Amino acid sequence: MKTTFALAATTALALFMAGNAAQAETLRLLTWGGYAPDNVIKLFEEANPDITVEVTLSNNEEMVAKLRATGGAGYDLAQPSHDRIFAAQQEYNIYKPLDLSKIETANLAPNLLDGVKANATIDGALYAVPHQWGTSGIVADISKAPNVKGWGDLCNPEYKGRTSMRLRRTILLGTAFSLGKDPFALYGDKAAYQTMLDEVTEKLIACKDNVKTYWNGGDDLSTLLLSGEVVVSEAWDSTAFKLYGQNKNLVYVPPETGALAWIDTFVIPRKGEADDAAYKWINFVMKPEIVKLMSDSTGAIAAVSNGIDLLPDDKQAAVKAAFDEQDLTNLKFFANIPAGLEDMEGKALERIKAATSN
Amino acid sequence: MARTDIGKLSLILLFAPFALWIALLIILPQLGIGYISLREKVGPGEYTFGFANYIAFLSEPIYWNTLLRTAWMSILVTAMALAVGFPVAYYIAKIARRRARAALFLMCLIPLWVSDLVRAFGWIVILRETGLVSTFLQKIGLVGGPVELLYNDATVVMGLVYTVVLFMIVPLVSTLDGMDNSLIEAGYNLGGSRFTVFRRIVVPYAMPGIVAGCIIVFMLTAGSYLTPILLGGKNSMWFTEQIYEQFVTRYNWESGATFGVLLLVFTSFVVWLGLRLTGQSLASTVAKD
Numbered sequence: 275m276k277t278t279f280a281l282a283a284t285t286a287l288a289l290f291m292a293g294n295a296a297q298a299e300t301l302r303l304l305t306w307g308g309y310a311p312d313n314v315i316k317l318f319e320e321a322n323p324d325i326t327v328e329v330t331l332s333n334n335e336e337m338v339a340k341l342r343a344t345g346g347a348g349y350d351l352a353q354p355s356h357d358r359i360f361a362a363q364q365e366y367n368i369y370k371p372l373d374l375s376k377i378e379t380a381n382l383a384p385n386l387l388d389g390v391k392a393n394a395t396i397d398g399a400l401y402a403v404p405h406q407w408g409t410s411g412i413v414a415d416i417s418k419a420p421n422v423k424g425w426g427d428l429c430n431p432e433y434k435g436r437t438s439m440r441l442r443r444t445i446l447l448g449t450a451f452s453l454g455k456d457p458f459a460l461y462g463d464k465a466a467y468q469t470m471l472d473e474v475t476e477k478l479i480a481c482k483d484n485v486k487t488y489w490n491g492g493d494d495l496s497t498l499l500l501s502g503e504v505v506v507s508e509a510w511d512s513t514a515f516k517l518y519g520q521n522k523n524l525v526y527v528p529p530e531t532g533a534l535a536w537i538d539t540f541v542i543p544r545k546g547e548a549d550d551a552a553y554k555w556i557n558f559v560m561k562p563e564i565v566k567l568m569s570d571s572t573g574a575i576a577a578v579s580n581g582i583d584l585l586p587d588d589k590q591a592a593v594k595a596a597f598d599e600q601d602l603t604n605l606k607f608f609a610n611i612p613a614g615l616e617d618m619e620g621k622a623l624e625r626i627k628a629a630t631s632n
Numbered sequence: 633m634a635r636t637d638i639g640k641l642s643l644i645l646l647f648a649p650f651a652l653w654i655a656l657l658i659i660l661p662q663l664g665i666g667y668i669s670l671r672e673k674v675g676p677g678e679y680t681f682g683f684a685n686y687i688a689f690l691s692e693p694i695y696w697n698t699l700l701r702t703a704w705m706s707i708l709v710t711a712m713a714l715a716v717g718f719p720v721a722y723y724i725a726k727i728a729r730r731r732a733r734a735a736l737f738l739m740c741l742i743p744l745w746v747s748d749l750v751r752a753f754g755w756i757v758i759l760r761e762t763g764l765v766s767t768f769l770q771k772i773g774l775v776g777g778p779v780e781l782l783y784n785d786a787t788v789v790m791g792l793v794y795t796v797v798l799f800m801i802v803p804l805v806s807t808l809d810g811m812d813n814s815l816i817e818a819g820y821n822l823g824g825s826r827f828t829v830f831r832r833i834v835v836p837y838a839m840p841g842i843v844a845g846c847i848i849v850f851m852l853t854a855g856s857y858l859t860p861i862l863l864g865g866k867n868s869m870w871f872t873e874q875i876y877e878q879f880v881t882r883y884n885w886e887s888g889a890t891f892g893v894l895l896l897v898f899t900s901f902v903v904w905l906g907l908r909l910t911g912q913s914l915a916s917t918v919a920k921d
Contacts, residue, residue, distance in 0.1 A: 487865035
């Protein structure tokens, strides 16, 4: 809901500014909350006095929906996650191929760049480069729930009425892993995937009683955990690391089946009007000194070779408290969603939401 | 001759903003939505036309159950808003002294100056487990542990009544205001009891206001989005949420548009049915001169 409000505010601002700032170039950025902090925008505008940055805050689904509505117009740079490029481009044709020669790829972490290349190349053209990455997993209040190990603990009756999750595809995948399945391996086989989804749906409906409420955004989640109303929850690691700064009992637990890893990327919408400014922004925010400011604001790890070392000290401590070497090798990167699968997942989520509980 | 031309011209000019408003902001988008709802997706970027989206709606119990639930709860909210709003409106229009009236009316309007979102968050702060009410009840020893008052249907209904009750009060006050007090006195003089006077004189007179208020409140409730979702939590199922999910989360504009059309048709049907069952018609109430 906060996003909606910020959105309305920025839109109003954008309309207001459109009248005034016609002579200078404008970079219209469509991104996540925290991904364009004021201090970074200020430094960028000082370095490029002819460019003004306008920010609209959003999430994966809304980014694709917005760009689809205009056929890729209205924004010059967007930041969907790496699994939202392929199908969206194929179906709606909303992105522009990137010119890698304009991006200082030497800064980028090779494994993440290769991962995104594998996911976002269509007919030989590359549509995205990585920006930041992070994981989804569990956050637990270790003073009240010390033995949390994985996704299954969200449905552990020991924490009845004290758990929370976000009713989106992540929890379906996490629960599937906790039931001993590998959803990514079933992506190619729709019938098998449906069988797996049915099992997951059943599990999550039975679990509904255990859940206090479903959270929608980082702010909801933070309030629920900081007030102590929830002791175990599905969480983005970035939010969890911020919480760790405020309460050392709130620790991020990578599930034993592997934390689910996402990479937020840079894409240029098909009808973007400020490509040069967009490339300038990409290269600018990947500079080590800017990465530090950015990670401080987002809590996520930049897709540069030494990303973890460039985190601010408190977040570095939180990452080290959460991950050991084995957790890092056990990461499960989201695979491209084949067309049609999201519809099946959507139906499963509706069934869970509609099921009755106390 | 010239005179009628001027008359015509001014009529057209006066009518133009209204016509443009209706055509561009209401009819055109509705036609667009209707068009998309008849489009069937067969593959990436390929479409045919037909009623498949409507059939899909009917064959999935989750969807029509949500629609029925939304309609049912909206009717409940409307009835409660009428029950709460009528005495308030009667007091403002008939009992309060003339000078107090404006102030009372203004006080009713003040909550409208705050956005829906902020008001919903206000309820969350008050009702959550670590919120004001729960803490207070624990302090005075009425309950042993924290109580969760959010995330259930009763809270959603209460929140909605709070949001829409003003739209019931305003039309009621303006109709009751026009009622001559001598009508009520005449009723008493002819030997009517309080209840008879209320039933035979006040309610029939206020009927245009009641009908207008009920229609506005019902439509607002059935189309509200923020309050049911924020206060309803894990058990909130509201039809507008389904529409949002279809459009944004599932990229399925075709079925989202279908749901939009169905919501409009269904709520209109409920209003029609309500008018029929109570023996009212728009011509004899809202449009009465």
